[in-house]
Amino acid sequence: MDTQQNTALMRALAEVPGPLPARGVIHIAIPHTERFTxxxxxxxxxxxxxxxxxxxxxxxxxxxxxxxxxxxxxxxxxxxxxxxxxxxxxxxxxxxxxxxxxxxxxxxxxxxxxxxxxxxxxxLHPRAAPTPQLPPASRQPRTQAQQAQAPVPVPVPDPAPTALPDPAPTPLPVPGPLSAPLPVPEPPTQPATEPTARLVPPPTAPKAPPRPLPRPRELTPELRRTAAALLTDLRRHTHELTLTEDAVERLTPAMAAWLEREAHPDAIRHALTTDLPQPVNHPAQFVRHRLTALLPPPLPGAQETTPVRAALIIPMQNCDGCERGFRARTPGLCRACRTNHEQTAA
Incomplete structure (x- = not known):
């Protein structure tokens, strides 16, 4: 069955004046008389x-x-x-x-x-009101015949003034039939104010590039094998994180960076499988985001955790005179026994 063509549209196209373009859109403009915007x-x-x-x-x-x-x-x-x-x-x-x-x-x-x-x-950019002007025929000088045929204006008395609720501006003098139009003052233009900065960027704003995947300092064969096994084992804990072979190959260096920083495998599984969105439409991108955003810092070394100055501890000693305990660096007498001994000697 042949495709039906709109004959009315083809007739309207034939009535379009001027040469038609070889390509692109051809407008058939029909004036609207109702229901248009x-x-x-x-x-x-x-x-x-x-x-x-x-x-x-x-x-x-x-x-x-x-x-x-x-x-x-x-x-x-x-x-x-x-x-x-x-x-x-x-x-x-x-x-x-x-x-x-x-x-x-x-x-x-x-x-x-x-x-x-x-x-x-x-x-933001308001336009000034246009200045009203008389038609060109009214500005041309009249001939004597036109002035004789023109009706003589009859003065009309002004109406009685009425009370207005608000004070009206001072009226301008009305120009005569042959006088030039008076200029109308333009409203003062206000400087265009710049729109305030948005706290939230619009949806069309350019997004920041994604953070690169973390990589270990040295990807040894054993570290690669362990990282790939942890990524593949995620589907045993949640079927929503079933990764393909290509995804495991791409994410293995990031998992190796976690293992290089001495992260426990159980802690890694907990970080990747807790609070999953529903549903997980892209498991590889989700795992990539968490491996990048939740990467723990390296563990500090032994020298960094050692205090700068050890606390000074004075040992306990037994007094040779009264056998009472007191703190001193070397054995001997306590303060009371030393005082009594000095008084006896004196």
């Missing part, structure tokens, strides 16, 4: 936003005010899951299109207020 090229051609974020932004921009645009509400309308929708909303927040704040309602409940801006760059 104006989307700027700054959003439609954004180089940092994903396709999901662009679709979510256009969807939010086309909805009326007060429509729920939470993650669950948008996920019910799109085939993408809640994770992709939440990531798209975070992208829009990072680039200034969306702002979500938690507010307390008058009844005491907590709600999320979502503010969407269709052109956030215009908020």
């Amino acid at each position: 104006v989307v700027g090229n700054h959003l439609a051609q954004h180089t940092a936003l994903s396709a999901t974020a662009l679709g979510v932004a256009v969807r939010i921009q086309s909805l009326p005010r007060g429509t729920e645009v939470g993650v669950k509400a948008l996920a019910s309308r799109f085939p993408e899951g809640e994770k992709l929708i939440a990531a798209a909303l975070r992208e829009l927040e990072a680039h200034g299109y969306l702002q979500r704040t938690v507010v307390r309602l008058p009844n005491g409940r907590i709600a999320t207020r979502t503010v969407y801006c269709n052109h956030p760059e215009a908020l």
